[in-house]
Amino acid sequence: MRTSTPSVRSILTAALLILLLGACAEPQADDAPPAVLGHVHGLGLNPGDERLHVATHNGLFVLEGRELRHVGENTHDLMGFGVVGEDRFVASGHPVGGSLPEPMGLVQSTDAGATWQQVSLGGEADLHSLDVDGDTIAAHDSVGGRILISADGGQTFDTLAEMDALDVILLDSKTVLVAGVDGVLTRLDANGSKSLSEAPGLVNVDRAALGYVGVGPDGQVWTSTDGVARTWTTRGRLDGTPAALETGEGRWYAATSTGIHASDDQGVSWEKVS
Secondary structure, eight states: OOOOOOOHHHHHHHHHHHHHHHHTTTTOOOOOOOOOOEEEEEEETTTTTTTEEEEEETTEEEEEEEEEEOSSSSOEEEEEEEEEETTTTEEEEOOSSOOSSSSSSSSEEETSSSSSSEEEOOOTTOEEEEEETEEEEHHHHHHHHEEEESSSSSSSEEEEEOOEEEEEEEEEEEEEEEEETSSSSEETTTTEEEEEETSSOOEEEEEEEEEEEEEEETTTEEEEOOOSSSSOOOEOOOSSOEEEEOOOOOEEEEEETTTEEEETTTTSSSSEEE
């Protein structure tokens, strides 16, 4: 097992900040061809058909075989994305045409991303990271610089802390794990925060059957099985700059600057699939 140390923390912080700035870059031109994704902000598996959906600056795409197909007619800049259930998604970001507010706040789709409807925080919040477990939603609002949690499917949110983040996941219905822009993992709940300074610096985090999965700014994949995300062990390494992570019950997926990658052995080895 390897863990990050204070001697490398400054390097991780610089890399994380570069990634954050890249994630907030302007979207691709509206007339970009469908195959051009722009920056990927989220991945999710639709339990209805187990197909991977890819949320990008140029709208939502679905992986069919080794090809990515654009979903629906809209090209909203999707900064955050989560799967609620079969054909039920939530997202956030910036609308392109239509009647959704700017920023969109939290929006939902009940037709696998073909159309989107307003839920809450319209014109107020830009949720750059979303994690969903039933009616519980964790989010990072880049406008207010805060970590939010909802217990009613996103109708209302409570603020857990004022801080910026690269990614968030739910540890349970009241606790959020935050991958901070400073390279430090933090556990948050209504009672306060706990910095996990001994954990590696991560840019993406997700829940998995084995526990928790993370990716460092260098593409190194890490897993934690201690139940509290304090200790981490290295797995394989991704090619390219990491952008998003989805660790389903079977195959894991990751998006990087070189494409969409998949692993069938819990992150030990990765294959480019698009």
